[in-house]
Amino acid sequence: MSIKIGILGYGNLSRGVESAIKQNDDLELVAVFTRRNPEGVKIKTEGVGVYSVDEIENFKDKIDVLVLGGGSATDLPEQTPKYAKLFNVIDSFDTHARIPEHFENVDKAAKEAGKVGIISIGWDPGLFSLLRMVSTAVLPEGNNYTFWGKGVSQGHSDAIRRIEGVVDARQYTIPVDAAVESVRNAENPTFTARQQHTRECFVVAEEGADLARIEKEIKEMPNYFEPYDTTVHFISKEELDKNHASLPHGGFVIRSGKTGFEKENSHIVEFNLKLDSNPEFTGSVIAAYARAAYKLNKEGASGAKTIFDIPVAYLSSKSAEELRKTLL
């Protein structure tokens, strides 16, 4: 008997979840819900319906876990607590500063309904958080470093697209080699944002647009680009579509710590991801934790959970005996 999954929204991340479900025999996609006209949404999985979100309550007993594919700015703060009243839910909420508040809202709704709500799943927050937590507990005296890239930041690409005269854009976040090397050599450096990452932008401008003005607006954009060394390349729409269509990403979390009665020994713990497709990998993490949501709830658990609260055995379709035998 498979675990029945619903997905709300059908953007890049939801497509990644759909693809991941297909790779897991014990997971079954049963419905995609949309706020648009369902007839305009064509999904890849044959035989699975697309429904208006207005119909979602009718699926109360037909879905084991609802995946929320929306964004952290406005969708998830409202949707995750709302749907935790009906379903076990999982989201990829990534506004770090608002996680405590989001957790409380989901926890309250999920507990009242006897459901499990897993929040902030993906790779950062998500697997990177897991590794930061474990390595900090193991090496209490040390420093954490997070590098992102080389890869496409969708948030930064969107920020460029909002500039007047810009048709399309891709922004790559790139770790600075010297910074990475210093961390891996256990030098325990401190960095400004500029010293740790650079930003490279490929921009398609409208015909006749003022390129100098666009470049200036990008480079001076507070928070997004101003604190970094930023390079801007203007290219054609054809070139963007040809060379920058995919959404690769990655990065690494490093804990640099010391042990010994005299702190004489250094240790480097690194977790490193190289991803051809950010949404498909993120979707794969979400699929595994959707399985965990189902298993936890089946055992009687309820309320909000994060990646810190869930034994990793719950991620697998294999039994605990099998896992001990093959992967320990």
Added chain:
Amino acid sequence: MSIKIGILGYGNLSRGVESAIKQNDDLELVAVFTRRNPEGVKIKTEGVGVYSVDEIENFKDKIDVLVLGGGSATDLPEQTPKYAKLFNVIDSFDTHARIPEHFENVDKAAKEAGKVGIISIGWDPGLFSLLRMVSTAVLPEGNNYTFWGKGVSQGHSDAIRRIEGVVDARQYTIPVDAAVESVRNAENPTFTARQQHTRECFVVAEEGADLARIEKEIKEMPNYFEPYDTTVHFISKEELDKNHASLPHGGFVIRSGKTGFEKENSHIVEFNLKLDSNPEFTGSVIAAYARAAYKLNKEGASGAKTIFDIPVAYLSSKSAEELRKTLL
């Protein structure tokens, strides 16, 4: 109030645990137990007693978690179940093939006594297992690779020491660069043992010993050296003590997996350790999981647990709220 830790045995690993306890304010070493004459064992932590293992029962209510510092061949199969009847226990049992049997024995004893017994903690088995499990669940279609080194294998060093005419030895396990590169490039290779690691040995021989015979015996030793390209260097005791006194180690686990409806996207998940001191890092992992044993038992849990069964939040002295705020 601190968590009271006892350690049975006082070899390299136990010293690493002792050092880790000193770095964690909420952990307190209260006793070291030995099968030797306690008066001959001098530990580093001031004010803490060394006792004969015959006295261990007297500490039943004075110790929250007993760390078993012994070896997997003969000590732990007997000791972990035995002491799980008296204490929450933790060990670093690393005979992969016998883990299911060891788990059952510890589980039975610990459940009867209402204690928690955490087995096979360290980095392999241990953190490497955790990463293998998570990344296999996230990327169900793919391959796992484990590389060890560059670092000192104590088992292989011991094997050389047992050869007639050998005074002392250090064996370094070294990953083959071309193999590592192929895996990181998502080529999904298959390897023989020889293609994945080489072995380099530094050997101090007795005066007048037959060096050619020793070298031959090393290189032809089944399982340990025969399946590998092995280099043997004969050096003086002084040189060994000067250049090969420390016990560095490390290695990395890589999951190479594919996603997408056409399996068109590759992903590389790598967990990498570079350790100046293998016993101190292993001891640090054990200290964090000793905290988890205490917390789990305090909440009413009992029985055997592995790294797959324990939410990582239990490793930390910080509250769940604090962890969500700072590390998620």
